[in-house]
Amino acid sequence: MADRSDIIALMRRFAPESATEPGFSDNVGLLVGSARGVCGRVLLCLDCTERAVEEAAAKGCSLIVAHHPLIFRSVSRVTDETPTGRAVLAAARLNVSVYCAHTNLDFCDGGLNDFAAETAGLKNVRPMTTDGGIKVGRTGDLPAPTTAARLAAKCAEAFGDPRAAVAGDGSKTVRAAAIVNGGGGDIEFLKLAAESGADCYITGDVPHHVALYAAESGMPVIIVQHYATERIYISRLKDILTEAARACGLDAEFIVSESERDPVTTVTEEL
Ligand SMILES: [Zn+2]
Known part of the structure:
Protein backbone atom coordinates (compact mmCIF):
# COMPACT_ATOMS: atom_id res chain seq x y z
CA MET A 1 0.00 0.00 0.00
CA ALA A 2 1.16 3.54 -0.67
CA ASP A 3 2.39 6.00 1.94
CA ARG A 4 1.04 9.55 2.23
CA SER A 5 4.47 10.80 1.18
CA ASP A 6 4.16 8.87 -2.11
CA ILE A 7 0.89 10.62 -2.98
CA ILE A 8 2.29 14.01 -1.97
CA ALA A 9 5.30 13.34 -4.21
CA LEU A 10 2.94 12.66 -7.15
CA MET A 11 1.20 15.97 -6.53
CA ARG A 12 4.49 17.84 -6.24
CA ARG A 13 5.69 16.41 -9.53
CA PHE A 14 2.48 17.36 -11.32
CA ALA A 15 2.00 20.80 -9.71
CA PRO A 16 5.28 22.05 -8.15
CA GLU A 17 4.60 23.98 -4.95
CA SER A 18 7.01 26.76 -5.93
CA ALA A 19 4.94 27.67 -9.00
CA THR A 20 2.17 29.67 -7.29
CA GLU A 21 0.77 33.02 -8.36
CA PRO A 22 3.57 35.60 -8.62
CA GLY A 23 3.35 38.31 -5.97
CA PHE A 24 0.56 36.45 -4.17
CA SER A 25 1.19 34.79 -0.82
CA ASP A 26 -0.55 31.50 -1.48
CA ASN A 27 -0.50 28.72 1.10
CA VAL A 28 0.01 25.36 -0.56
CA GLY A 29 1.40 21.98 0.45
CA LEU A 30 0.74 19.78 3.47
CA LEU A 31 -1.31 22.03 5.78
CA VAL A 32 -2.57 19.58 8.42
CA GLY A 33 -1.25 16.27 9.73
CA SER A 34 1.65 14.01 8.95
CA ALA A 35 3.29 13.37 5.58
CA ARG A 36 3.95 9.81 6.70
CA GLY A 37 1.58 6.91 7.23
CA VAL A 38 -0.18 4.25 5.23
CA CYS A 39 -2.42 5.67 2.53
CA GLY A 40 -4.54 3.28 0.49
CA ARG A 41 -7.21 5.83 -0.35
CA VAL A 42 -7.20 9.56 -1.03
CA LEU A 43 -10.24 11.86 -1.01
CA LEU A 44 -10.22 14.63 -3.65
CA CYS A 45 -12.25 17.82 -3.23
CA LEU A 46 -12.32 21.54 -3.87
CA ASP A 47 -12.72 22.57 -0.22
CA CYS A 48 -11.64 20.67 2.86
CA THR A 49 -14.54 21.20 5.26
CA GLU A 50 -15.32 19.30 8.47
CA ARG A 51 -17.83 17.33 6.37
CA ALA A 52 -15.13 16.37 3.87
CA VAL A 53 -12.85 15.19 6.69
CA GLU A 54 -15.65 13.01 8.09
CA GLU A 55 -16.33 11.63 4.61
CA ILE A 71 -5.70 27.56 6.15
CA PHE A 72 -5.21 30.53 3.87
CA ARG A 73 -3.94 33.31 6.11
CA SER A 74 -2.11 32.71 9.38
CA VAL A 75 -4.40 31.93 12.30
CA SER A 76 -3.83 32.69 15.97
CA ARG A 77 -6.10 29.99 17.37
CA VAL A 78 -7.65 26.67 16.33
CA THR A 79 -10.97 26.11 18.11
CA ASP A 80 -14.35 24.60 17.34
CA GLU A 81 -15.78 28.10 17.07
CA THR A 82 -14.85 28.53 13.39
CA PRO A 83 -15.45 26.33 10.31
CA THR A 84 -11.69 26.18 9.65
CA GLY A 85 -10.96 25.26 13.27
CA ARG A 86 -13.57 22.51 13.20
CA ALA A 87 -12.10 21.03 10.01
CA VAL A 88 -8.55 21.14 11.42
CA LEU A 89 -9.65 19.55 14.71
CA ALA A 90 -11.61 16.84 12.89
CA ALA A 91 -8.58 16.08 10.70
CA ALA A 92 -6.37 15.77 13.79
CA ARG A 93 -8.94 13.65 15.66
CA LEU A 94 -9.59 11.30 12.73
CA ASN A 95 -5.93 11.12 11.60
CA VAL A 96 -6.61 12.55 8.15
CA SER A 97 -3.81 14.64 6.63
CA VAL A 98 -4.71 17.55 4.37
CA TYR A 99 -2.67 18.54 1.33
CA CYS A 100 -3.68 21.63 -0.67
CA ALA A 101 -2.64 22.56 -4.21
CA HIS A 102 -4.07 25.95 -5.14
CA THR A 103 -2.65 28.36 -7.72
CA ASN A 104 0.16 25.87 -8.48
CA LEU A 105 -2.60 23.48 -9.61
CA ASP A 106 -4.25 26.30 -11.58
CA PHE A 107 -1.18 27.15 -13.64
CA CYS A 108 0.62 23.80 -14.20
CA ASP A 109 0.37 21.98 -17.53
CA GLY A 110 -2.82 19.94 -17.44
CA GLY A 111 -4.05 21.90 -14.41
CA LEU A 112 -7.23 23.88 -13.86
CA ASN A 113 -6.45 26.70 -16.30
CA ASP A 114 -5.89 24.23 -19.13
CA PHE A 115 -8.96 22.20 -18.22
CA ALA A 116 -11.17 25.30 -18.01
CA ALA A 117 -9.96 26.42 -21.47
CA GLU A 118 -10.69 22.95 -22.84
CA THR A 119 -14.15 22.94 -21.24
CA ALA A 120 -14.94 26.36 -22.75
CA GLY A 121 -14.11 24.87 -26.16
CA LEU A 122 -10.99 26.96 -26.82
CA LYS A 123 -8.41 25.81 -29.37
CA ASN A 124 -4.73 26.72 -29.85
CA VAL A 125 -4.57 27.37 -26.12
CA ARG A 126 -1.65 29.50 -24.86
CA PRO A 127 -0.88 31.33 -21.61
CA THR A 147 -20.83 36.35 -29.88
CA ALA A 148 -20.11 36.87 -26.20
CA ALA A 149 -23.73 35.97 -25.39
CA ARG A 150 -23.58 32.73 -27.37
CA LEU A 151 -20.26 31.83 -25.77
CA ALA A 152 -21.83 32.50 -22.35
CA ALA A 153 -24.66 30.10 -23.22
CA LYS A 154 -22.08 27.51 -24.26
CA CYS A 155 -20.18 28.00 -20.98
CA ALA A 156 -23.43 27.66 -19.01
CA GLU A 157 -23.89 24.22 -20.51
CA ALA A 158 -20.24 23.11 -20.48
CA PHE A 159 -19.63 24.12 -16.85
CA GLY A 160 -23.13 23.16 -15.70
CA ASP A 161 -23.94 26.66 -14.48
CA PRO A 162 -27.35 27.96 -15.58
CA ARG A 163 -26.49 31.28 -13.89
CA ALA A 164 -23.70 32.14 -16.38
CA ALA A 165 -24.05 35.76 -17.52
CA VAL A 166 -22.33 38.47 -19.54
CA ALA A 167 -21.06 41.79 -18.20
CA GLY A 168 -20.80 44.21 -21.11
CA ASP A 169 -21.69 43.86 -24.78
CA GLY A 170 -23.14 40.37 -25.39
CA SER A 171 -23.40 41.05 -29.13
CA LYS A 172 -19.65 41.55 -29.56
CA THR A 173 -18.04 39.17 -32.03
CA VAL A 174 -15.62 36.82 -30.30
CA ARG A 175 -12.85 35.01 -32.14
CA ALA A 176 -10.59 34.40 -29.15
CA ALA A 177 -11.33 34.28 -25.43
CA ALA A 178 -9.24 34.27 -22.27
CA ILE A 179 -10.15 32.33 -19.14
CA VAL A 180 -9.18 32.23 -15.47
CA ASN A 181 -11.08 29.60 -13.48
CA GLY A 182 -12.33 30.46 -10.01
CA GLY A 183 -12.11 34.06 -8.85
CA GLY A 184 -10.43 36.12 -11.57
CA GLY A 185 -12.69 39.16 -11.35
CA ASP A 186 -9.94 41.75 -11.39
CA ILE A 187 -9.50 44.68 -13.79
CA GLU A 188 -5.80 43.81 -14.23
CA PHE A 189 -6.84 40.39 -15.53
CA LEU A 190 -9.24 42.03 -18.03
CA LYS A 191 -6.37 44.13 -19.33
CA LEU A 192 -4.09 41.08 -19.60
CA ALA A 193 -6.86 39.21 -21.41
CA ALA A 194 -7.15 42.04 -23.96
CA GLU A 195 -3.36 42.21 -24.38
CA SER A 196 -3.30 38.47 -25.08
CA GLY A 197 -5.52 39.03 -28.11
CA ALA A 198 -8.79 37.88 -26.54
CA ASP A 199 -12.10 39.54 -27.48
CA CYS A 200 -13.70 38.58 -24.19
CA TYR A 201 -12.77 37.14 -20.80
CA ILE A 202 -14.33 34.27 -18.85
CA THR A 203 -14.07 34.04 -15.05
CA GLY A 204 -15.95 33.95 -11.73
CA ASP A 205 -16.30 36.22 -8.69
CA VAL A 206 -16.83 39.45 -10.64
CA PRO A 207 -17.63 42.47 -8.42
CA HIS A 208 -19.77 45.34 -9.69
CA HIS A 209 -16.89 47.73 -10.44
CA VAL A 210 -15.26 45.09 -12.64
CA ALA A 211 -18.56 44.41 -14.45
CA LEU A 212 -18.86 48.15 -15.02
CA TYR A 213 -15.31 48.31 -16.40
CA ALA A 214 -16.15 45.41 -18.74
CA ALA A 215 -19.18 47.28 -20.06
CA SER A 235 -12.75 14.10 -11.71
CA ARG A 236 -9.90 14.94 -14.10
CA LEU A 237 -7.48 15.10 -11.16
CA LYS A 238 -8.65 11.64 -10.13
CA ASP A 239 -7.74 10.32 -13.60
CA ILE A 240 -4.36 12.09 -13.55
CA LEU A 241 -3.40 10.76 -10.10
CA THR A 242 -4.72 7.27 -10.81
CA GLU A 243 -2.54 7.07 -13.92
CA ALA A 244 0.49 8.60 -12.15
CA ALA A 245 0.16 6.12 -9.26
CA ARG A 246 -0.18 3.19 -11.66
CA ALA A 247 2.93 4.31 -13.56
CA CYS A 248 4.88 4.33 -10.25
CA GLY A 249 3.49 0.99 -9.14
CA LEU A 250 1.67 2.59 -6.19
CA ASP A 251 -1.38 0.85 -4.79
CA ALA A 252 -3.70 3.76 -4.03
CA GLU A 253 -7.30 4.60 -4.85
CA PHE A 254 -8.53 8.13 -5.49
CA ILE A 255 -12.10 9.07 -4.58
CA VAL A 256 -13.98 12.22 -5.62
CA SER A 257 -15.85 13.70 -2.64
CA GLU A 258 -19.58 13.07 -2.80
CA SER A 259 -20.49 15.30 0.13
CA GLU A 260 -19.27 18.53 -1.46
CA ARG A 261 -21.87 21.04 -2.65
CA ASP A 262 -21.75 24.49 -4.25
CA PRO A 263 -22.25 26.83 -1.28
CA VAL A 264 -24.25 29.10 -3.60
CA THR A 265 -27.61 27.74 -4.72
CA THR A 266 -30.21 29.37 -6.97
CA VAL A 267 -33.40 30.40 -5.25
CA THR A 268 -35.48 28.13 -7.49
CA GLU A 269 -33.57 25.12 -6.13
CA GLU A 270 -34.60 26.20 -2.66
CA LEU A 271 -38.30 26.80 -3.43
ZN1 LIG B 1 -11.15 28.49 -6.61
Whole structure:
Protein backbone atom coordinates (compact mmCIF):
# COMPACT_ATOMS: atom_id res chain seq x y z
CA MET A 1 0.00 0.00 0.00
CA ALA A 2 1.16 3.54 -0.67
CA ASP A 3 2.39 6.00 1.94
CA ARG A 4 1.04 9.55 2.23
CA SER A 5 4.47 10.80 1.18
CA ASP A 6 4.16 8.87 -2.11
CA ILE A 7 0.89 10.62 -2.98
CA ILE A 8 2.29 14.01 -1.97
CA ALA A 9 5.30 13.34 -4.21
CA LEU A 10 2.94 12.66 -7.15
CA MET A 11 1.20 15.97 -6.53
CA ARG A 12 4.49 17.84 -6.24
CA ARG A 13 5.69 16.41 -9.53
CA PHE A 14 2.48 17.36 -11.32
CA ALA A 15 2.00 20.80 -9.71
CA PRO A 16 5.28 22.05 -8.15
CA GLU A 17 4.60 23.98 -4.95
CA SER A 18 7.01 26.76 -5.93
CA ALA A 19 4.94 27.67 -9.00
CA THR A 20 2.17 29.67 -7.29
CA GLU A 21 0.77 33.02 -8.36
CA PRO A 22 3.57 35.60 -8.62
CA GLY A 23 3.35 38.31 -5.97
CA PHE A 24 0.56 36.45 -4.17
CA SER A 25 1.19 34.79 -0.82
CA ASP A 26 -0.55 31.50 -1.48
CA ASN A 27 -0.50 28.72 1.10
CA VAL A 28 0.01 25.36 -0.56
CA GLY A 29 1.40 21.98 0.45
CA LEU A 30 0.74 19.78 3.47
CA LEU A 31 -1.31 22.03 5.78
CA VAL A 32 -2.57 19.58 8.42
CA GLY A 33 -1.25 16.27 9.73
CA SER A 34 1.65 14.01 8.95
CA ALA A 35 3.29 13.37 5.58
CA ARG A 36 3.95 9.81 6.70
CA GLY A 37 1.58 6.91 7.23
CA VAL A 38 -0.18 4.25 5.23
CA CYS A 39 -2.42 5.67 2.53
CA GLY A 40 -4.54 3.28 0.49
CA ARG A 41 -7.21 5.83 -0.35
CA VAL A 42 -7.20 9.56 -1.03
CA LEU A 43 -10.24 11.86 -1.01
CA LEU A 44 -10.22 14.63 -3.65
CA CYS A 45 -12.25 17.82 -3.23
CA LEU A 46 -12.32 21.54 -3.87
CA ASP A 47 -12.72 22.57 -0.22
CA CYS A 48 -11.64 20.67 2.86
CA THR A 49 -14.54 21.20 5.26
CA GLU A 50 -15.32 19.30 8.47
CA ARG A 51 -17.83 17.33 6.37
CA ALA A 52 -15.13 16.37 3.87
CA VAL A 53 -12.85 15.19 6.69
CA GLU A 54 -15.65 13.01 8.09
CA GLU A 55 -16.33 11.63 4.61
CA ALA A 56 -12.63 10.83 4.20
CA ALA A 57 -12.50 8.99 7.52
CA ALA A 58 -15.70 7.06 6.76
CA LYS A 59 -14.28 5.94 3.42
CA GLY A 60 -10.88 4.93 4.78
CA CYS A 61 -8.97 7.86 3.26
CA SER A 62 -5.99 8.95 5.38
CA LEU A 63 -5.24 11.88 3.06
CA ILE A 64 -7.32 14.65 1.50
CA VAL A 65 -6.06 16.51 -1.55
CA ALA A 66 -7.99 19.79 -1.79
CA HIS A 67 -7.70 22.73 -4.16
CA HIS A 68 -8.46 25.67 -1.86
CA PRO A 69 -6.11 26.06 1.11
CA LEU A 70 -7.83 24.97 4.34
CA ILE A 71 -5.70 27.56 6.15
CA PHE A 72 -5.21 30.53 3.87
CA ARG A 73 -3.94 33.31 6.11
CA SER A 74 -2.11 32.71 9.38
CA VAL A 75 -4.40 31.93 12.30
CA SER A 76 -3.83 32.69 15.97
CA ARG A 77 -6.10 29.99 17.37
CA VAL A 78 -7.65 26.67 16.33
CA THR A 79 -10.97 26.11 18.11
CA ASP A 80 -14.35 24.60 17.34
CA GLU A 81 -15.78 28.10 17.07
CA THR A 82 -14.85 28.53 13.39
CA PRO A 83 -15.45 26.33 10.31
CA THR A 84 -11.69 26.18 9.65
CA GLY A 85 -10.96 25.26 13.27
CA ARG A 86 -13.57 22.51 13.20
CA ALA A 87 -12.10 21.03 10.01
CA VAL A 88 -8.55 21.14 11.42
CA LEU A 89 -9.65 19.55 14.71
CA ALA A 90 -11.61 16.84 12.89
CA ALA A 91 -8.58 16.08 10.70
CA ALA A 92 -6.37 15.77 13.79
CA ARG A 93 -8.94 13.65 15.66
CA LEU A 94 -9.59 11.30 12.73
CA ASN A 95 -5.93 11.12 11.60
CA VAL A 96 -6.61 12.55 8.15
CA SER A 97 -3.81 14.64 6.63
CA VAL A 98 -4.71 17.55 4.37
CA TYR A 99 -2.67 18.54 1.33
CA CYS A 100 -3.68 21.63 -0.67
CA ALA A 101 -2.64 22.56 -4.21
CA HIS A 102 -4.07 25.95 -5.14
CA THR A 103 -2.65 28.36 -7.72
CA ASN A 104 0.16 25.87 -8.48
CA LEU A 105 -2.60 23.48 -9.61
CA ASP A 106 -4.25 26.30 -11.58
CA PHE A 107 -1.18 27.15 -13.64
CA CYS A 108 0.62 23.80 -14.20
CA ASP A 109 0.37 21.98 -17.53
CA GLY A 110 -2.82 19.94 -17.44
CA GLY A 111 -4.05 21.90 -14.41
CA LEU A 112 -7.23 23.88 -13.86
CA ASN A 113 -6.45 26.70 -16.30
CA ASP A 114 -5.89 24.23 -19.13
CA PHE A 115 -8.96 22.20 -18.22
CA ALA A 116 -11.17 25.30 -18.01
CA ALA A 117 -9.96 26.42 -21.47
CA GLU A 118 -10.69 22.95 -22.84
CA THR A 119 -14.15 22.94 -21.24
CA ALA A 120 -14.94 26.36 -22.75
CA GLY A 121 -14.11 24.87 -26.16
CA LEU A 122 -10.99 26.96 -26.82
CA LYS A 123 -8.41 25.81 -29.37
CA ASN A 124 -4.73 26.72 -29.85
CA VAL A 125 -4.57 27.37 -26.12
CA ARG A 126 -1.65 29.50 -24.86
CA PRO A 127 -0.88 31.33 -21.61
CA MET A 128 -2.89 34.53 -21.10
CA THR A 129 0.26 35.96 -19.57
CA THR A 130 3.58 34.66 -18.28
CA ASP A 131 5.18 35.93 -15.10
CA GLY A 132 8.55 34.59 -13.93
CA GLY A 133 8.08 31.49 -16.07
CA ILE A 134 4.64 30.80 -14.57
CA LYS A 135 1.77 30.60 -17.05
CA VAL A 136 -1.20 32.52 -15.66
CA GLY A 137 -4.64 32.08 -17.29
CA ARG A 138 -5.16 30.76 -20.78
CA THR A 139 -6.19 32.32 -24.10
CA GLY A 140 -7.51 30.33 -27.02
CA ASP A 141 -9.41 30.60 -30.29
CA LEU A 142 -13.03 29.70 -30.85
CA PRO A 143 -13.56 27.05 -33.56
CA ALA A 144 -15.68 29.69 -35.36
CA PRO A 145 -16.51 33.33 -34.60
CA THR A 146 -19.42 33.70 -32.19
CA THR A 147 -20.83 36.35 -29.88
CA ALA A 148 -20.11 36.87 -26.20
CA ALA A 149 -23.73 35.97 -25.39
CA ARG A 150 -23.58 32.73 -27.37
CA LEU A 151 -20.26 31.83 -25.77
CA ALA A 152 -21.83 32.50 -22.35
CA ALA A 153 -24.66 30.10 -23.22
CA LYS A 154 -22.08 27.51 -24.26
CA CYS A 155 -20.18 28.00 -20.98
CA ALA A 156 -23.43 27.66 -19.01
CA GLU A 157 -23.89 24.22 -20.51
CA ALA A 158 -20.24 23.11 -20.48
CA PHE A 159 -19.63 24.12 -16.85
CA GLY A 160 -23.13 23.16 -15.70
CA ASP A 161 -23.94 26.66 -14.48
CA PRO A 162 -27.35 27.96 -15.58
CA ARG A 163 -26.49 31.28 -13.89
CA ALA A 164 -23.70 32.14 -16.38
CA ALA A 165 -24.05 35.76 -17.52
CA VAL A 166 -22.33 38.47 -19.54
CA ALA A 167 -21.06 41.79 -18.20
CA GLY A 168 -20.80 44.21 -21.11
CA ASP A 169 -21.69 43.86 -24.78
CA GLY A 170 -23.14 40.37 -25.39
CA SER A 171 -23.40 41.05 -29.13
CA LYS A 172 -19.65 41.55 -29.56
CA THR A 173 -18.04 39.17 -32.03
CA VAL A 174 -15.62 36.82 -30.30
CA ARG A 175 -12.85 35.01 -32.14
CA ALA A 176 -10.59 34.40 -29.15
CA ALA A 177 -11.33 34.28 -25.43
CA ALA A 178 -9.24 34.27 -22.27
CA ILE A 179 -10.15 32.33 -19.14
CA VAL A 180 -9.18 32.23 -15.47
CA ASN A 181 -11.08 29.60 -13.48
CA GLY A 182 -12.33 30.46 -10.01
CA GLY A 183 -12.11 34.06 -8.85
CA GLY A 184 -10.43 36.12 -11.57
CA GLY A 185 -12.69 39.16 -11.35
CA ASP A 186 -9.94 41.75 -11.39
CA ILE A 187 -9.50 44.68 -13.79
CA GLU A 188 -5.80 43.81 -14.23
CA PHE A 189 -6.84 40.39 -15.53
CA LEU A 190 -9.24 42.03 -18.03
CA LYS A 191 -6.37 44.13 -19.33
CA LEU A 192 -4.09 41.08 -19.60
CA ALA A 193 -6.86 39.21 -21.41
CA ALA A 194 -7.15 42.04 -23.96
CA GLU A 195 -3.36 42.21 -24.38
CA SER A 196 -3.30 38.47 -25.08
CA GLY A 197 -5.52 39.03 -28.11
CA ALA A 198 -8.79 37.88 -26.54
CA ASP A 199 -12.10 39.54 -27.48
CA CYS A 200 -13.70 38.58 -24.19
CA TYR A 201 -12.77 37.14 -20.80
CA ILE A 202 -14.33 34.27 -18.85
CA THR A 203 -14.07 34.04 -15.05
CA GLY A 204 -15.95 33.95 -11.73
CA ASP A 205 -16.30 36.22 -8.69
CA VAL A 206 -16.83 39.45 -10.64
CA PRO A 207 -17.63 42.47 -8.42
CA HIS A 208 -19.77 45.34 -9.69
CA HIS A 209 -16.89 47.73 -10.44
CA VAL A 210 -15.26 45.09 -12.64
CA ALA A 211 -18.56 44.41 -14.45
CA LEU A 212 -18.86 48.15 -15.02
CA TYR A 213 -15.31 48.31 -16.40
CA ALA A 214 -16.15 45.41 -18.74
CA ALA A 215 -19.18 47.28 -20.06
CA GLU A 216 -17.39 50.61 -20.46
CA SER A 217 -14.13 49.26 -21.89
CA GLY A 218 -15.71 47.08 -24.57
CA MET A 219 -14.18 43.92 -23.13
CA PRO A 220 -17.13 41.71 -22.16
CA VAL A 221 -16.72 39.34 -19.24
CA ILE A 222 -18.55 36.02 -19.14
CA ILE A 223 -19.30 35.30 -15.49
CA VAL A 224 -19.47 31.66 -14.44
CA GLN A 225 -19.85 30.64 -10.79
CA HIS A 226 -16.50 30.03 -9.08
CA TYR A 227 -17.49 26.51 -7.94
CA ALA A 228 -18.76 25.54 -11.41
CA THR A 229 -15.51 26.45 -13.15
CA GLU A 230 -13.43 24.33 -10.76
CA ARG A 231 -15.43 21.44 -9.33
CA ILE A 232 -15.57 19.54 -12.63
CA TYR A 233 -11.77 19.37 -12.60
CA ILE A 234 -11.75 17.09 -9.55
CA SER A 235 -12.75 14.10 -11.71
CA ARG A 236 -9.90 14.94 -14.10
CA LEU A 237 -7.48 15.10 -11.16
CA LYS A 238 -8.65 11.64 -10.13
CA ASP A 239 -7.74 10.32 -13.60
CA ILE A 240 -4.36 12.09 -13.55
CA LEU A 241 -3.40 10.76 -10.10
CA THR A 242 -4.72 7.27 -10.81
CA GLU A 243 -2.54 7.07 -13.92
CA ALA A 244 0.49 8.60 -12.15
CA ALA A 245 0.16 6.12 -9.26
CA ARG A 246 -0.18 3.19 -11.66
CA ALA A 247 2.93 4.31 -13.56
CA CYS A 248 4.88 4.33 -10.25
CA GLY A 249 3.49 0.99 -9.14
CA LEU A 250 1.67 2.59 -6.19
CA ASP A 251 -1.38 0.85 -4.79
CA ALA A 252 -3.70 3.76 -4.03
CA GLU A 253 -7.30 4.60 -4.85
CA PHE A 254 -8.53 8.13 -5.49
CA ILE A 255 -12.10 9.07 -4.58
CA VAL A 256 -13.98 12.22 -5.62
CA SER A 257 -15.85 13.70 -2.64
CA GLU A 258 -19.58 13.07 -2.80
CA SER A 259 -20.49 15.30 0.13
CA GLU A 260 -19.27 18.53 -1.46
CA ARG A 261 -21.87 21.04 -2.65
CA ASP A 262 -21.75 24.49 -4.25
CA PRO A 263 -22.25 26.83 -1.28
CA VAL A 264 -24.25 29.10 -3.60
CA THR A 265 -27.61 27.74 -4.72
CA THR A 266 -30.21 29.37 -6.97
CA VAL A 267 -33.40 30.40 -5.25
CA THR A 268 -35.48 28.13 -7.49
CA GLU A 269 -33.57 25.12 -6.13
CA GLU A 270 -34.60 26.20 -2.66
CA LEU A 271 -38.30 26.80 -3.43
ZN1 LIG B 1 -11.15 28.49 -6.61
